[in-house]
Amino acid sequence: MAVRKAEALTHDHHEPDDGDIVAPPPKIPVPDEVADAIRTLIRWTGDDPTREGLVDTPLRVARAWKEYCSGYGEDPQIHLARTFEEVGGYDEIVLLKGIPFQSHCEHHMAPILGTASIAYLPKDKVVGISKLARVLHGYARRLQVQERLTAEVADAIWNGLHPLGVAVVVEASHGCMTARGVRTPGVAMTTSRMMGVFRDDERSRREVLALMGY
């Protein structure tokens, strides 16, 4: 059976070679109230926000959070707007397997680190394979719960490509579990969303899960 698999994309950026002159991205301004809030948090944890090592921390933290949450500034569905109808008779599963992603849980604002496998069975439209990763990152770069992230990615592909089936499996560890509270490092949570043939047809579901390595 013909199956198209693509290597997971770890990043979409052009990595500059040594010698390339690349201007650093302009630093976004941080409102005083945001920096003050972070200073308050540092003080609340028991440290002194005026000591040397922490003086610039509020600005760095504020800008880092803008980046962690850059998904709010985009509609991830947009990555699925440009599709190809000429698929050369290809009617098998398209799978992007083990895409690393980073998100933050909305309950603790702690990191969620994991991988996602995204598959669909095209009807008449396919999309550039890197777009699936962009959709994932668009929803991951927000405050999330893993269940909703999984569903949002699947729904976006379902609505954007109108395929015969969509399967999304997300495996992630949660900083709020591994670093605090019950402290269970190494425990990963798995969530999945199956739509169309992958939900309704047992054989198709087994096939896609096997391709994903489950």
Ligand SMILES: [Zn+2]
């Ligand atoms: Zn949490």
